Amino acid sequence: MATKMEITMEPTIHKNNIQDFKVNEVLQKKAPIIEAKEVKVWYDDFMAIKGIDIAIKPNTVTAFIGPSGCGKSTFLRLFNRMNDYIDGYKMEGNIKINGKNINKKKVNVEVLRKEIGMVFQKPNPFPKSIFENIAYGLKIQGIKDKKFIQKRVEKALKQADLWEEVKDNLKKSALALSGGQQQRLCIARTLAVEPSIILMDEPTSALDPISTAKIEDLIFELKKKYTIIIVTHNMQQASRISDYTAFFYIGDLIEYGKTKKIFTNPEKKQTENYITGRFG
Amino acid sequence: MNNIKKNRLKDQLFKFWGICSTLIGLILLTIFIGDILIDGISRIDWGFITDLPSRKAEKSGIYTALMGSIWILILTAFIAIPVGVAAAIYLEEYSKKNWLSGLLEINISNLAGVPSIIYGLLGLEVFVRIMNLRASVLAGSLTLSLLILPIIIVASREAIKAVPSSIKDASYALGASKWQTIWHQILPASGGGILTGVILALSRAVGETAPLIVVGALAYVPFAPQNPMDEFSVLPIQIFNWISRPQHGFIENAAAAIIILLLITFMMNGIAVYFRNKWQQKWK
Numbered sequence: 132m133a134t135k136m137e138i139t140m141e142p143t144i145h146k147n148n149i150q151d152f153k154v155n156e157v158l159q160k161k162a163p164i165i166e167a168k169e170v171k172v173w174y175d176d177f178m179a180i181k182g183i184d185i186a187i188k189p190n191t192v193t194a195f196i197g198p199s200g201c202g203k204s205t206f207l208r209l210f211n212r213m214n215d216y217i218d219g220y221k222m223e224g225n226i227k228i229n230g231k232n233i234n235k236k237k238v239n240v241e242v243l244r245k246e247i248g249m250v251f252q253k254p255n256p257f258p259k260s261i262f263e264n265i266a267y268g269l270k271i272q273g274i275k276d277k278k279f280i281q282k283r284v285e286k287a288l289k290q291a292d293l294w295e296e297v298k299d300n301l302k303k304s305a306l307a308l309s310g311g312q313q314q315r316l317c318i319a320r321t322l323a324v325e326p327s328i329i330l331m332d333e334p335t336s337a338l339d340p341i342s343t344a345k346i347e348d349l350i351f352e353l354k355k356k357y358t359i360i361i362v363t364h365n366m367q368q369a370s371r372i373s374d375y376t377a378f379f380y381i382g383d384l385i386e387y388g389k390t391k392k393i394f395t396n397p398e399k400k401q402t403e404n405y406i407t408g409r410f411g
Numbered sequence: 412m413n414n415i416k417k418n419r420l421k422d423q424l425f426k427f428w429g430i431c432s433t434l435i436g437l438i439l440l441t442i443f444i445g446d447i448l449i450d451g452i453s454r455i456d457w458g459f460i461t462d463l464p465s466r467k468a469e470k471s472g473i474y475t476a477l478m479g480s481i482w483i484l485i486l487t488a489f490i491a492i493p494v495g496v497a498a499a500i501y502l503e504e505y506s507k508k509n510w511l512s513g514l515l516e517i518n519i520s521n522l523a524g525v526p527s528i529i530y531g532l533l534g535l536e537v538f539v540r541i542m543n544l545r546a547s548v549l550a551g552s553l554t555l556s557l558l559i560l561p562i563i564i565v566a567s568r569e570a571i572k573a574v575p576s577s578i579k580d581a582s583y584a585l586g587a588s589k590w591q592t593i594w595h596q597i598l599p600a601s602g603g604g605i606l607t608g609v610i611l612a613l614s615r616a617v618g619e620t621a622p623l624i625v626v627g628a629l630a631y632v633p634f635a636p637q638n639p640m641d642e643f644s645v646l647p648i649q650i651f652n653w654i655s656r657p658q659h660g661f662i663e664n665a666a667a668a669i670i671i672l673l674l675i676t677f678m679m680n681g682i683a684v685y686f687r688n689k690w691q692q693k694w695k
Contacts, residue, residue, distance in 0.1 A: 321585070
């Protein structure tokens with residue numbers, strides 16, 4: 132099994148490097164899709180984010196790495212305002228997505244979240260059928276056209292590389308799927324509403340290596356159409372799939388740059404220590 | 412060594428004490444039900460259920476009281492369920508967690524422990540006198556609704572709380588509004604628990620006597636209620652009335668009516684258990 136894994140993953144790294152080169156050429160011209168300035172976050176008196184600036188370019192994969200509790204998940208959840216429901220949460224600073232400040236009062240959070248999808252750490256399908264899981268995002272938008280929904284469901288499942296496995300069982304409960312399948316279902320569910328950015332909060336930490344490899348391949352595929360930010364504790368994963376890497380430490384962004392540079396020649400000592408496994 | 416023996420002895424003693432405690436409850440209940448069955452089972456026939464009350468024990472039936480109980484049950488459900496579930500949703504999903512919501516929470520739990528006669532007095536003053544509903548089915552239902560609201564709220568909140576937050580996160584992250592998340596995810600997922608709480612609360616309402624007596628339910632009504640403003644009696648009051656008569660025939664009637672009342676509550680509890688299991692299976 133282990134050798135098979137290496138075979139499937141080896142070309143990914145190879146492809147990644149070529150792609151990286153091409154994408155970066157294009158990127159030099161593209162404006163950032165996400166721009167955060169002087170972002171600070173508190174939970175009651177605890178300061179979770181201590182003033183972070185970051186700019187993320189479209190059609191890239193950016194990895195957020197750092198030890199637990201460093202604020203990377205909190206920071207990620209700012210982009211689709213999922214922190215809003217947490218008691219005692221307070222935020223300062225400016226986050227622009229596609230040039231628009233997402234924290235203005237008149238911003239409709241529901242519309243924002245259709246634009247910015249999210250995949251969570253633990254696969255969290257709804258206790259409904261596979262079909263219903265994916266159709267949900269469309270139905271809540273008021274879409275009733277059955278043919279349209281059916282097409283979108285199929286497209287999303289194909290994009291998430293799950294169609295072949297479930298096409299005969301769309302009525303089956305999503306909870307009957309394996310963990311890896313459930314996570315791909317959650318990705319498909321996110322894709323069905325056609326966001327432009329996908330936030331992934333440790334999407335493979337609850338999965339076995341084979342399911343992980345599948346999802347990594349998927350992320351690589353999705354990069355062509357979407358901007359992806361992924362929080363991960365897995366250094367190899369960050370180096371395999373991301374174009375850019377941001378290293379967080381105790382609420383600060385220590386270093387941010389091209390993944391290759393961060394992993395081969397980091398500027399800060401802290402980054403090097405973390406990546407080489409000396410702490411964290 | 413000595414210590415181990417001591418512990419084993421304690422263990423045995425506690426086990427014995429546990430068995431005794433369980434048996435006491437079971438035996439008493441069995442004796443009670445057995446006694447009632449011996450007294451009343453021969454009295455139950457179709458006529459007993461469909462006959463109107465009469466001065467003669469053997470001609471007397473529970474029709475008016477049974478209909479009164481059913482009216483009360485349905486009206487109470489219609490009033491208490493929407494209010495109780497909505498309050499639970501508000502407290503669990505909308506209200507900010509601060510000292511005020513803490514105070515509300517404690518008070519709702521306290522209300523669940525207020526003696527039912529107090530609710531009767533409240534109902535008498537507010538519904539019967541101020542709102543001028545007289546001793547009607549509606550006044551009785553409103554009073555019982557107040558009585559079971561805290562139970563419904565507490566049970567519904569527990570059920571809503573048990574919905575995993577990952578499901579809510581997933582719904583919000585797809586762009587669902589709060590209400591859509593509640594309607595499409597939280598309520599279906601917590602429905603089994605809410606329903607169980609509601610049915611148990613209603614089965615308590617069916618057995619209540621004191622608040623209805625205070626509100627003015629009658630011991631003798633010649634006809635079953637036709638609309639919410641009619642006068643009414645309910646099974647527990649009918650039973651109470653028959654038991655206080657000296658003739659033996661009425662004692663038999665009371666026993667038979669108790670069997671019917673117990674059947675209703677057992678059935679309701681059975682339905683509650685059934686729904687709970689069915690919902691739990693769906694979640695696995």
